[in-house]
Amino acid sequence: MPKAYVFTRYGGPETEALVEVDRPVPGPGQILVAVRAAGVNPVDWKQRTGYRRPGESGERDFPAVLGNEVSGIVEETGEGVEGFAVGDEVFGTALTGGYAEYTLLPVAIAAHKPAELSFTDAATLPVAAATAYDGVRQLDLPSGATLLVTGAGGGVGAAAVQIARSLGLRVVGVASEGKKDFVESLGAVHVPSGPGWAARARAAAPDGLDGVYDLVGADVLTEAVELLADRTKLITAGAPESDVQRLGGARVTRARNAAVLEAVAQLVIDGDLNPHVTATFPLTEAGEALRTVEDGHARGKVVIEVAR
Ligand SMILES: NC(=O)c1ccc[n+]([C@@H]2O[C@H](COP(=O)([O-])OP(=O)(O)OC[C@H]3O[C@@H](n4cnc5c(N)ncnc54)[C@H](OP(=O)(O)O)[C@@H]3O)[C@@H](O)[C@H]2O)c1
Secondary structure, eight states, X not given: OOEEEEESSSSSGGGEEEEEOOOOOOOTTEEEEEEEXXXXXXXXXXXXXXXXXXXXXXXOOSSEEOOSEEEEEEEEEOTTOOSOOTTOEXXXXXXXXXXXXXXXXXXXXXXXXXXXXXXXXXXXXXXXXXXXXXXXXXXXXXXXXXXXXXXXXXXHHHHHHHHHHHTTOEEEEEEOGGXXXXXXXXXXXXXXXXXXXXXXXXXXXXXXXXXXXXXXXXHHHHHHHTTBSSGGGEEESSSOHHHHHHTTOEEOOOOOSXXXXXXXXXXXXXXXXXXXXXXXEEGGGHHHHHHHHHTSOOOSEEEEEOOO
């Protein structure tokens, strides 16, 4: 039986286990994928603690496979699937968990993996890069405007900085001192995080900030809004809707479609977006991979590579 890294109930890391599971069966509009790589994201451990995405309903079946984004090879197609065939190399949003030898992708949120992209890089696009892309587009700032990104050295932040730069924006990236070189290499002006960061950000953008893409939430979000003349130009992926609405901003609206996956893949091919995979782990070490992200200070992206 195929292996998967699961959580057996809501809770902490003690609920996780590498187990054997049934191979999922694709339903209408779904493809069964032999996973080659799975991106690791904060939402993975949040789901383990009981978090449900806005609009998600129904009971979760246990054991539940961790992970939300994968790349791999189509093994089987469900009823009504067009445009995907057995043997195709694909990437997308995993319906039945990503840290697994097999998963299901709904074709509406799946795309063909361009040959130029590695499986490892492609697995980072459906959640982190696509969220970065959706948010930068939502802000809709003109070329030459200045965007502040908090959490600029993390998975979404590093992609958001690069996508904004490719659109001709000036970017101020807030991140810990240890990520200075990394954030600068992405094309941003680095501002050290921690107490006093907002004053440092103000000094780094003497002509003012035109937008904020927050990936941290809490106090950082509250301080960030004070830097903006137009509060509607505050968006977050890292805080609940209620927190950001109270401040006059908005949560990033996720497109979750194939067109965005194709667009971010094209950015990688064009050299405008480097996924910056900084750590890879085999499926047998999926727990260590998740701890790296759960620590809250990941640099770029962490990926689980599934041996074949
Ligand atoms: N709505 C959606 O669809 C969606 C999609 C993707 C992600 N998200 C959310 O967006 C957030 C960021 O995701 P991610 O994948 O980029 O996470 P990540 O890779 O863990 O990066 C988060 C970054 O935040 C920084 N950070 C942590 N605590 C901080 C603090 N107190 N002050 C300043 N910076 C701090 C860390 O940088 P330093 O090490 O420099 O402190 C880290 O690099 C998460 O909450 C995630 O759940 C939402």
